[in-house]
Amino acid sequence: MKKSEFDFSVPNRQSYVAIVMILFKTVNIVVRQLFPVLVVILVGGSKQKGDYIIWFIVAVSTLTMVYSIINFFRTYFIVQNGELILHTGIFSRKKISIPFARIQTINFEQNIIHQFFSVLRIKVDTAGSEKNEFEFHALETAKAYALRDLVLAEKQTLEPIHEVNITGIHSYQPTFTNIMSLSPTDLLKVGLTENHIKSGGLIFLFFFWIYQNLQEVGVDVEEYSEEIPEWEMGLYTIIFFTTVLMIFSVIISLIRSVVKNYDLQFLRSYRGFKIVSGLFTKREVSALDHKIQHISWSDNLLKRWIGFKDLSLNQASSTEINAKQNIRIPGCNTLHINEVVSTLFGKTDFDHFEMKGIDKRYFIRFSLIVGILILVVILGAYFIEQLDKIVPALIVGIYFIVTRYISYRKKSFGHNHELVFIKGGVFGDKAEVLPMYKIQALEIHQSPYQRSHQLCSISLYTASGRIKIPYIPISEGRNISDTFIYKVESDKRKWM
Amino acid sequence: MEFQNNQVDTFTIPKSEDVQFEKLDPAYKKVSIYITTIIFAIILMAYLIVGIFVDVLYQFPWILLVVVTWSVLTGLFILLAVKGYEYEGFAVREKDILFQSGIFFRSTLIIPFNRVQHCEIEHGPIDRMFGLAALSLFTAGGSASDLSIPGLTQDKAAALKNFITNRVAADEEE
Structure with a gap:
């Protein structure tokens, strides 16, 4: 591999083509937003109303465009100490640093305009949340590849390949x-x-x-x-x-x-x-x-x-x-x-899991709130003399309460030294299995009502969504939180 | 490395309950008050500007009602902002960071360092006036599991970020 001719240790900006891309994007959005309005005008609807909307959209998109262009000049990246550092922002400056080890993939995309100017859209994926990904509308193709090579090369030296598969049940066969x-x-x-x-x-x-x-x-x-x-x-x-x-x-x-x-x-x-x-x-x-x-x-x-x-x-x-x-x-x-x-x-034998139910207040609290709401509706209907609204309100209310009761009865959770197992469902049955070490973060919530009854709810955040354990005693909640967190911190396996 | 999975004595697992939470910088109270005031000032201004075109908004019973409601709400939210400070706090352990918040709906978020994707320091205009900064931690668990600790002095924010980055890097090497 030839030595990169690009110096990433000094601030690098996107290609100026990015401005073209920003313009293109704005025009695209305007056209798309205006489309229904144009149709209305063509079909012969009210013209004045259409005018207003057009000017409003044009104004907003011009502002967005100006903002993006200023932002373009205020955005640059540096590679430093094994980190990709992005500086951005107009009013409040922001510095985003992504260690190479955290970079999941670097994706390139090229549409016709990109091809014409020989640039790429580059997207650095960190498996973090959306807004913190690093995306450039246009970067010169050669530069983009050089950046990717650099990141991949350093990433390789940083992390030796880990053996992820631990089950050992499957023999190494490439066939299906x-x-x-x-x-x-x-x-x-x-x-x-x-x-x-x-x-x-x-x-x-x-x-x-x-x-x-x-x-x-x-x-x-x-x-x-x-x-x-x-x-x-x-x-x-x-x-x-x-x-x-x-x-x-x-x-x-x-x-x-x-x-x-x-x-x-x-x-x-x-x-x-x-x-x-x-x-x-x-x-x-x-x-x-x-x-x-x-x-x-x-x-x-x-x-x-x-x-x-x-x-x-x-x-x-x-x-x-x-x-x-x-x-x-x-x-x-x-x-x-x-x-x-x-x-x-x-x-794994899930029958051997010690499953615990959730607190009955999960049902009681909800029923109380729904009950009060129905009462309000019924009283309201009574006073404005629309008695025919009472029956549907009652049916809806009873439906919610009954389903909540079933859901309360079915909900249970348990864990062994490795897996969290959660059962639930309303009309059907639902079961969720999560290995503890795949947990990304954990949150203990307490509403005022839960606090006065020594209860809490636990949210387990994973890279594939949130799993919630509602209404359990706070002591139990703290216990399982400590266990799960301990497991995450002591487990050396990669979560991905 | 051979995979190990030893039984753990449940009494030796560190308890998050015993952790001492550290308060945010007292100046952060002022930041909250400023931000709340600014937001409410904008709302009032918007009302007044609309009122230039819609006469009824300036007429007697309405304008009084609005001003009274506005004052009560502003007062209430400023009170909440100040009170909220009492319930916000963070704790750094060797292997994770805890953040608690909420006056009525309390929550404690725990993020292990070996699940942190990246972290950043943000300082908005009002933060800067008081020499404060916010430290944000991002995980792969979606935006609900991202943590932002406001009201840190800039030195502390930088030190924390450094500490966490080192922890993350150390974890990567293992």
Whole structure:
């Protein structure tokens, strides 16, 4: 490798092309924001209103643009003592330092404009939170590669490769072994036992979206709907529509499920899992053992009936912070799950875990609040003489209280010297398994009510999301917190 | 290195309960008061500016109501800001850092140093007026698990950052 011709120990700025990129981005945003307005104007809606919005958007985006350009001149980076240091900010200056060892990946991206100027968008990923990643709109290609080489080379000398896989159950074979594959009948079963209420909601949202958009472009939907003959809103009509909606929901969720899970293969490879599925586009997702932070499985009433569970492998999200990389594998049974668990964490018998329930005030407190709210609604309805609102309010309230009760009864937690196991669920069952050393941070919360009853809630933050243990005695909470933290601090394994 | 997993006597595990929390710098109280006042001043200004165009906002019953509510709320929030100071504190142990906060909803966040992704020092304009800084620690656990300790003197913030960075580096080497 030739010695880098770039000196990173002095402040480096982005390529000036970044300004072009900022302009481009602003124009892009403006066009996208203005699009509905333009459509309205073209269709012939109110013109003056459109003008206002246009000027407002133009003003805001110009300000943003000016801000970004000033920021461009105030942003630079230095490489110093094995750290990447970024200086940025206009009013309050900010210095971000990222030790090389913490850098997960350096990603490059090149769109057409980038190619034209031979620059790259560079993104340094730290698996930290979103705003602290280091992103440059444009950096000269050669410089970007030099930076990456430098970081990778130093990173290599910093950390010797660690052996992550400790289970030892799997022999070193590069071939794939099949854990589970969905047969056509199983696929049908999976589709039929999906959450149909969710599909129903999607259908509803879809029509709502169309309605909104039509209104936005100035089509008077109300006018058209008046042309439809008046329906007699009797009991039969309601039953009819509900049935139609239900059938549609089932069909939609079935189609969605088949398209997604067609010919699903759940495979075990060396140090990871692989899931291949899809009808039109074949998706192939890999989950490496060391990236999996916690796993969970759940079912609903229908699934429990036929013994199916959805297994979730929750991975650390280093590239997409918002879309946590959860891989969902439907149609697993207990045997499959046991196999995954023992592959990842070693032979584990969850029946031997000493499970503890949560405090009954988890239910009592909630019911009290909901009860008071319902009372307020009922009293309000009584005073404004809208008695027909009382029954729905009661039904909703009772639904919340009953589900909270079930959730309270089902929630339990336990741990051994290695794993945290949390059970819960409302209509179905849900279970979560988290190795203690994958915990990133831990928080003990106490509301005034909890404090007066010596209770607390615990949040376990992992790179694949938060896991909460609500309403446990404070002494118990402190105990498990100390144990978990001790485990994190004494365990030498890498969490990723 | 052979993997070891010895049984631990639960009584020897360090207890977070026994930790002595260190208060933030007293000047931070003033910073909180300033920030709260500025925010409320902006709210009042916004109301007054809108009032130039909308006459009714300046008319008798409303303007009085707004001024009274505004004063009460400002007072209340300043009180909360001052009171909140009493409940905020941090503690540094050999292997982790603890931060507690909240007047009503109290919480204690524990971040082990071997899970810190990176840390940074921030000082806004008002912080600078009082020679204060905030130290932020970031983990891979998402933004809810990130920690920001405000109200540190700049020396202390720098020293803490140094200490933590060294700890993180030491952990990397092991």
